[in-house]
Amino acid sequence: MKTLSSFAFAALLAGCSSPGPSATTPGQLPPPPPALATLDNTTWSLHVEPMDGGGKAYDDDLKFADRHAALRVWEGRGYAANSFSATPKEKDGAVAFEFQVRTKEGETLNVSGCANGIAIWGTLTWRKADWTLSTYRFRGKPKT
Numbered sequence: 001m002k003t004l005s006s007f008a009f010a011a012l013l014a015g016c017s018s019p020g021p022s023a024t025t026p027g028q029l030p031p032p033p034p035a036l037a038t039l040d041n042t043t044w045s046l047h048v049e050p051m052d053g054g055g056k057a058y059d060d061d062l063k064f065a066d067r068h069a070a071l072r073v074w075e076g077r078g079y080a081a082n083s084f085s086a087t088p089k090e091k092d093g094a095v096a097f098e099f100q101v102r103t104k105e106g107e108t109l110n111v112s113g114c115a116n117g118i119a120i121w122g123t124l125t126w127r128k129a130d131w132t133l134s135t136y137r138f139r140g141k142p143k144t
Contacts, residue, residue, distance in 0.1 A: 038095045039064040039086055044120045046071075046140035051123070054134055061143060062111075062120070069099045069111070071124075078103040089114060097122075105129050113138065 042064050049057040061072040063081075070081035084099035094116040102108045107129050113122015124136040 038088075038117075039069075039084070039097060039115060040067060041065055042115075043143040044115070044140045045143045046120070046138045048124065048136045048138045051135045051137050052133075055136070060138075062138075062140070064097075069097070070101070071109070071111070074101065074109055078105075079107075079109050092116065118142070 044062045046060045046062055047057065048060055058073065060074070063070050063072070064084065065081075067083055068081040069084040071079065075081070079101040082099050082101045084097050086095050086097040088094075089096055094114040096112070096114050098110070098112040100108055100110050108127045110125045110127075111122065113120060115121075119139070119141055121139045122137070124138060126134045126136070128134070
């Protein structure tokens, strides 16, 4: 069964013409919006610190690849990569992003922040199985 991508469906509803044969091939995603493309296929070295007095500071890697985001340390704990959203910030050229990952047990990790090509910063909120929250702040730079 053939399905329309959300972009193609929106274009159809709006009465827009198709972007043409060079846009995608069957089974391939269309090009990402510019804000997603800015982050996609980048990896960042992060320093993560607790904001609420609990936990310890640690270092992690945040990887954006194939329109998904993942944190290395958290992947090892069962938090699989998930899709991310990104929005350009008009004044400073940064890109705001956010994503949520969860475990099979229902624990969630909400990550939001900004990146500008030379730096990344934001917050990470971990909701444990018992519904307690831990909040962290992170900052970092592109991984070389």
